[in-house]
Amino acid sequence: MGIYLLKRIFLLIPLFIGITIISFAVIHLAPGSPIDLATDLNPKATAEVKARMRALYGLDKPLPIQY
Incomplete structure (x- = not known):
């Protein structure tokens, strides 16, 4: 056992x-980045907000680092 x-x-x-x-x-x-998919329905999501979210979640780093 x-x-x-x-x-x-x-x-x-x-x-x-x-x-x-x-x-x-x-x-x-x-298709698109995860941030784009998450913010598509939010009209207040500017390019600056999306860039900050990418940096916050580490999506601006290479794929092996993201994993």
């Missing part, structure tokens, strides 16, 4: 890594 649980726990690690990679890729493969 203990060995079975240990195997299952070790199988969860690559599963979680795979899920995060797929989620990250899907978000970044969508």
Whole structure:
């Protein structure tokens, strides 16, 4: 029983890594940036506000750093 649980726990690690990679890729493969998608319906979102949001969330950094 203990060995079975240990195997299952070790199988969860690559599963979680795979899920995060797929989620990250899907978000970044969508047309436009995540900030543009989030602020499309807000008429008060100026270019300056979007730039600050990109900097705040680190979306102005390279993809490996963002991940």
